[in-house]
Amino acid sequence: MNIEKESKILFIGDSVTDVGRDYQSYPGSFDSLGNGYVALISQALTAIYPGHLLKVMNKGINGNRVTDLAERWQTDVLDLQPDYVSILIGINDVWRFFDQPFQHPTDLVSLNLFEETYQQLIDQTKAKVKGIFLLSPFMFETNLEDPMFKQLKQYQAVVKMLAEKNELQFIDLQVVVDKYLDKQSSYILSGDRVHPNQNGHFLIANALLKEMGFEFGK
Template sequence: MLPFEKNSRIVFCGDSVTDVNRDYKAIPAGWGSFGDGYVNLIHALLTAVYPDRELMVMNEGVSGDDIKLMEARWDRDVLAMNPDYVSVMIGINDVWRHFDGTFRQADLVSLDEFERTYDDLMERTAPHVRGLIVMSPFMMEPNRQDPMRAMVDRYAAAARRVADRHGAVYVDVQSAMDHFLERQSSYILSMDRCHPGIEGHMLVARTWLQCTGFEWERTTFDVQ
């Protein structure tokens, strides 16, 4: 449970699932900066339900990022924003390149390298923030024996270990997707099993808010 004190800055970092068409030229927390995905939905709900806290949400997702690309811009795009809370979702591209990058000799990120790099980022960031949030990479594929889905699960388990070691809130997005897929097809959420449509982004946002202590029934403001 995170308090998100008044005037807190919350930075979201990750890949295309976080980016979702955000305007890179927009000022932080300005028009167009939130993108069209879960970050925008979280921003809208935090603003609507916690107007008295005046929370600043910043989207620093970059489409195509794996953990090494994200690491290369971490100081500029995350730490330089002076965040109070940092939320990270990374890993799907680290997995995906093992399946679609072989014929172009993509630089592949091993599971060990993924976990070591993630550890380093959290170690560097923890002293500067009030809270860390680690979101699982996920795939909208119900067959856990599918080779790519099985690898996503291994990278998600690594993300959970990193969260546990650094006292971060862990947001198990994959479990939320799996619950949905017990009743409906993945095509309701995504055309490629990796990039959610708005329904999928709503699931991501709802799971994040549940894990961070969002008060869905809040009707009063904080005492000044």
Template sequence: MPFQSKDRIVFIGDSITDKGRKKDPLKLGTGYVRLLRDYLIAAYPHLSLRIINEGVSGNRVTDLEKRWTLDVLDHRPQWVSISIGINDVWRQLDSPDMEQVYPQRYEEVYARLLEQVREIPGCRPILMEPTVIKEYPESTGNKLLQPYVEAVHRLADRYDAILVPTHKAFLDYLRCDTGHDLTTDGVHMNPLGDMLMASTWLKAVTGASGRL
């Protein structure tokens, strides 16, 4: 079991992480972060874990950099779970005239964030692959996502991070053709999508750190 008493776990990302957290009295939202918090608190009540949701709708990796000190470093967490990349691709599709975050810049900015995490004593990053854009594996969005997913893999290796294969998990699920959607609009999770994200996170952390 990887967690210690009173560990702080910060989740940061875009709307998929945010999931209405500002309207929630607990500031957790209704998505995968809430599912993970409920599981961890129920399974390990003696650890008094603190789960912090710092997702912000619409964010790209460049937006994370602007708020990294306040929303991550100042918490002095033991774990930082990052889910970012969907909007970095989506803006290329819906707002092609704006300044874009292409894969090279995405990886460079992401690396700067992880360099700062290295300076937090006892903190380990958890990197989640960006999920999907549209619920069929060969969509334009999913093809554009591939180099971002590959960048996350390289960064996980470089910074000794736990890799959560959420993109792979979603594509594997979609190829099963269950008839049950994972999203409300091709991007934002419905309850089943949130459950798949949470279960994939738990499996990855279990595999990297022993049984949860």
């Protein structure tokens, strides 16, 4: 297990992380975890590693983009003094170009703004934590010519580049999803190509747990 004992692990992102969490509940409490991959990870760590006393916190908010994370980074991340931070953001930064294309250009998150803002979050955090996990945004899509998917690929590349540049752990969730879609339909994991169902959330949780060095046999 690569996570030190008695650590606080904070997950932040958009609706893929949020998944119905209770915003009013105390960070780390059952209702605050939502019903997605964060809750699954918390359950696995609690059940299999009872002696580690790990606290999991969920700070995902529906619809968030990287610029939204920046606005709440101090209160929702730094003030909670986590030991590890997991960031999954980017799908809405791309999606808004397609579902709200008539917004003023300054209201859309360009690739450059995405990179600059993401780097700022890393700069504010890296020296204060034991580890940062950067997760690639993803789609449950097999059509490589899909316009939104093609644009998302650029944002995925930025996340990977930032992980390498800052020597952070990178989890390519698109690779995880693509491997599954080689054998099964995307509808097994998602109804809209973006939001995972419980099968999809288990896939994400499993990828993260592997990166943490989790072993079911413990």
